[in-house]
Amino acid sequence: MSVHDELTRIQRCLDDLARSVGRLEQQIGGDGLEVRRVRTDAAHLRESVALLRQAAAPDAPRPDLVTISDAPYDLSLWTDSDDEGLGARDRRAP
Numbered sequence: 001m002s003v004h005d006e007l008t009r010i011q012r013c014l015d016d017l018a019r020s021v022g023r024l025e026q027q028i029g030g031d032g033l034e035v036r037r038v039r040t041d042a043a044h045l046r047e048s049v050a051l052l053r054q055a056a057a058p059d060a061p062r063p064d065l066v067t068i069s070d071a072p073y074d075l076s077l078w079t080d081s082d083d084e085g086l087g088a089r090d091r092r093a094p
Contacts, residue, residue, distance in 0.1 A: 003056045010049050017042050 001009075021039055028035065
């Protein structure tokens, strides 16, 4: 299955979930904390799928890749830094 098909399938499941939550609210009331949490969580899922759909769009801008060289770093960049967690080279731990 393609990404588009999977996202469409998820969207249908979320639509079913929203209908089920609506029916549940009618049966037990929508004032309880539990029902509000389920409704809110379902809304968050719907928003997340919408973000996924945007990110998976074929014309969505892709971030530029940055090439990192395998060459060693210039050691002079770290002459004034301490070894993290080990303390300074010329001092003792308290």
